[in-house]
Amino acid sequence: MSSQVVIIDYGMGNTNSLKNKLARLEINSTISSDENVIRKSNKIILPGIGHFGKAMERLHKLNLINVLNEEVLVNRKPILGICLGMQLMGYKSEEGNVKGLSWIDGETVRFNLRDTLRYKVPHVCWNEIDIVKKSALMENIDDLSEFYFDHAFHFIGNNDSDILNITEYEYRFVSAIEKENIFGVQYHPEKSYEYGDKLLKNFHRL
Amino acid sequence: MFNPRVIPVLLLKDLGLVKSKAFKDFRYIGDPINAVKLFNNLRVHELVFLDISATANKMVIPIEIIKSIGQEANMPFSVGGGIRTLNDIYNIIRAGAEKVIIGTYAFENPDFIKQASNEFGSSTIVVCVDVKTDFFKKQKVRVFNGHKSTGYSSVDYAKLMEDKGAGEIIIQSIDKDGTMSGYDVDLIKEVSTAVTIPIIALGGAGKVEHLKDAYNKGYASALAAGSMFVYHGSKNGVLINYPEKSELKFNRE
Numbered sequence: 001m002s003s004q005v006v007i008i009d010y011g012m013g014n015t016n017s018l019k020n021k022l023a024r025l026e027i028n029s030t031i032s033s034d035e036n037v038i039r040k041s042n043k044i045i046l047p048g049i050g051h052f053g054k055a056m057e058r059l060h061k062l063n064l065i066n067v068l069n070e071e072v073l074v075n076r077k078p079i080l081g082i083c084l085g086m087q088l089m090g091y092k093s094e095e096g097n098v099k100g101l102s103w104i105d106g107e108t109v110r111f112n113l114r115d116t117l118r119y120k121v122p123h124v125c126w127n128e129i130d131i132v133k134k135s136a137l138m139e140n141i142d143d144l145s146e147f148y149f150d151h152a153f154h155f156i157g158n159n160d161s162d163i164l165n166i167t168e169y170e171y172r173f174v175s176a177i178e179k180e181n182i183f184g185v186q187y188h189p190e191k192s193y194e195y196g197d198k199l200l201k202n203f204h205r206l
Numbered sequence: 207m208f209n210p211r212v213i214p215v216l217l218l219k220d221l222g223l224v225k226s227k228a229f230k231d232f233r234y235i236g237d238p239i240n241a242v243k244l245f246n247n248l249r250v251h252e253l254v255f256l257d258i259s260a261t262a263n264k265m266v267i268p269i270e271i272i273k274s275i276g277q278e279a280n281m282p283f284s285v286g287g288g289i290r291t292l293n294d295i296y297n298i299i300r301a302g303a304e305k306v307i308i309g310t311y312a313f314e315n316p317d318f319i320k321q322a323s324n325e326f327g328s329s330t331i332v333v334c335v336d337v338k339t340d341f342f343k344k345q346k347v348r349v350f351n352g353h354k355s356t357g358y359s360s361v362d363y364a365k366l367m368e369d370k371g372a373g374e375i376i377i378q379s380i381d382k383d384g385t386m387s388g389y390d391v392d393l394i395k396e397v398s399t400a401v402t403i404p405i406i407a408l409g410g411a412g413k414v415e416h417l418k419d420a421y422n423k424g425y426a427s428a429l430a431a432g433s434m435f436v437y438h439g440s441k442n443g444v445l446i447n448y449p450e451k452s453e454l455k456f457n458r459e
Contacts, residue, residue, distance in 0.1 A: 050327035127208040
C-alpha cells in the first residue's frame with residue numbers, strides 16, 4: 001500500500017462517515033490510534049466533532065501527541081484537520097482551558113454575533129469559501145464553492161500567510177488554513193459532494 | 207452568502223420508509239437505501255431519518271440500517287428513534303451519521319441532553335419538539351409519537367433544551383403533518399425568536415413558497431419536509447424529488 005491514509009481514532013468524530021467517503025473515492029484508509037500505523041501512513045487525517053478540551057485530553061490519554069508532533073513537524077507528513085481537528089492545530093480555544101497542538105499561530109473563539117435572530121449558533125449550513133491563496137489542496141475547486149459547515153467556534157489566525165479560505169457568517173472568519181504540510185478545514189469535505197471530493201483527492205495526491 | 211438548508215425527512219417503520227398524515231395513516235413509500243441514492247443525485251443539503259416504531263417498541267433504531275445509509279450518503283444525515291443512552295449515540299455516530307435526534311427521552315430526562323452535548327458536542331445533538339393544538343386551542347409539546355402531552359409550551363420547552371445544550375431544535379407541527387398546506391409560521395417564529403440556536407421547521411411544507419415563508423417570516427435556519435419530497439402530482443404518486451438549486455435561493459431582508 002503505497003499511499004495509506006490514516007484517520008486518527010480518538011473517539012471524537014465521524015470517522016466512519018469519512019472512511020465511507022474515502023472508500024467511494026477509491027482512497028485506501030485506516031481508522032486507527034495505533035502509533036505504528038500512524039508512523040507507517042503517508043497521510044494523516046485528524047477529524048473531530050465535539051469539545052476542544054475533551055479532544056486534547058483524549059489525544060494525551062492515547063499518547064498520540066508525541067507521534068503526531070514527530071510525524072507532522074519532523075517528518076513533514078501531510079495532515080488534514082477537519083472541523084474540530086483544524087481548531088486543535090492552534091494554541092488554545094475558548095472551549096476548554098487546555099493547550100492545543102500549537103502547530104499554527106492562532107486560537108479558536110466562539111462565534112460572537114450581533115444579529116442572533118438571523119445568525120444562529122452553531123453555524124450549520126452550506127456556505128461559500130473564499131479561496132485567498134494558491135494551494136494544491138484547492139486545485140480545480142472554484143472560488144465561492146459551497147461546503148457543509150457545522151460548528152459553534154472558529155479559528156483566528158495571527159499570520160495572514162497561514163490563511164487559505166475565508167467564509168462569511170455575519171462577519172468573515174477563517175474557514176481553512178495551510179502552513180507547509182499542515183492543512184485544516186472548518187467545513188466537512190466528506191459531506192460536500194463534488195467539491196469535497198476534489199479536496200480529498202487533492203489531499204491524497206499531495 | 208449562505209442559504210438555509212432544505213432537508214427531506216424520511217420516516218422508518220420496520221426498516222421501510224413510510225409517510226404519515228397528522229402522525230397517522232401510514233403509507234409505505236419504498237426502500238430507504240434507494241431513497242438515499244436518489245437524494246444523492248438530487249444534491250440534497252442534508253437528510254433526516256426518524257424511526258417511528260423505535261420508541262413504541264422500546265428499542266433504538268437498528269444500527270445496521272444506519273451503516274447501510276452511511277455507506278451511500280454523500281450528504282450529512284441525522285438519525286432519531288428511541289435514543290436513551292450515550293452508548294446509543296456513540297454507536298449511531300460510529301455507524302456513519304453526523305447527528306442524532308432525541309425526542310421523547312429529552313422530556314423524560316432533560317439532563318440527558320446536557321450529558322450528550324458535553325460528550326459529543328452540541329452540534330451533534332438535535333432535539334425534536336412535536337407540537338399539537340389541544341382541546342383548549344393551546345399548542346403544547348407532545349411526546350411518544352404525539353400520544354402524550356408534556357404540558358410544556360413550545361417556547362418554554364425549546365428554551366429548556368437550549369439551556370441543556372441542544373445544538374439544534376426541530377419544531378414539528380403535528381396538526382400540519384402531511385397536509386402540504388404550509389408551515390405553522392407563527393409557531394416557528396415564536397420559537398426561533400426565543401432561542402439563539404438554529405430552528406429546523408417541520409410539518410406542512412408542500413411547495414418552495416412554503417419553505418421561503420418559514421425562512422423569511424419564521425426565521426427558521428433550516429426547512430424540513432416529508433411529503434413534499436416523496437410525493438408528486440395531484441394524486442400524490444410516490445416520487446422522490448427536490449427543488450432545483452436555482453429555486454433554493456433565499457433572500458432574507
